[in-house]
Amino acid sequence: MTITDTTLKGLGTGTWAIDPTHTEVGFVARHLMVSKVRGSFDDVSGTVVVADDVTQSVADVTIKTASVSTGTADRDAHLRGEDFFDVEKFPEMSFRSTSFDGETLIGELTIKGVTKPVTLDVEFNGVATDPWGNEKAAFEAEGELNRTDWGLTWNAALEKGGVLVSEKIKLVLDVQLAKQA
Template structure:
């Protein structure tokens, strides 16, 4: 199913406009969805001491997906994450991440992703590009997603699901804290891998 497909456009003035074909199953998904925090995870991993990875996630987040089934390229996403909710399983490390060395949550409590466009990659694979803001710095981020389908849960909620990944260099967002190792290298890697597992619930249309 093409969720974020783009309509083709004419290549010359003499070519007849392309006729868009709307997938009825896709059109039925049109609407506004909100992330279900109990079934959505936004996680990350980063190299530690050059030899292993530290993994964690953010426990508090919210977001809205607007699906346009008639013109899927117009679908949008907005996700906001509470940086204070970071959890790596080590309270001392989490406390350090909240300080000015890293997230500075007192002055920059929220990380925000706002999509700008999306493209179909074949099958259920998509690429979503948007603006990621961390610590007051906004830069583009590309997320590769897989659409996991839609379903109605036992409570009558219509859900859609995605999973995906992205990579970034934390230094691009001003997160440059580090410590040198005696054996060479640094304590914290620059590359961060983001992992998304998203479940979103369709909202009833407003009157």
């Protein structure tokens, strides 16, 4: 559902914090040019400040790069190393929105000290009150990026052509927010 002034009434203005236990920041990459590898980051924090004019709302997100998880310990260790996220030098990546039109969120993604624009298609899933009286809101977002734009260039050529890991990465976000007092 597009976020409009009508749906904003259900969401309300103010500050919402990312609920890390109900949020997934995921990614999908092609492996061997034929299959997909999925992963996520387990340590995500941030806020969304919803403005009276929804297009003026701002999202700020911080992700701990060491929290990358693909379900395979060796691959996760490689992703944490210098070939990819280099978590010792760059323990965090961040996203800050720059514009929002109700469907498309554009912002600046910083990985390994490199900041580039990224575009996410956003779907608003609604607002609910949990059994303890806390207001929650949920969103889904998807986008694509070329990992080499952020210096994530490691790869291996395949014997029959192609590469081990795709440059194109799909971002898949499922975000739950908690209304702040």
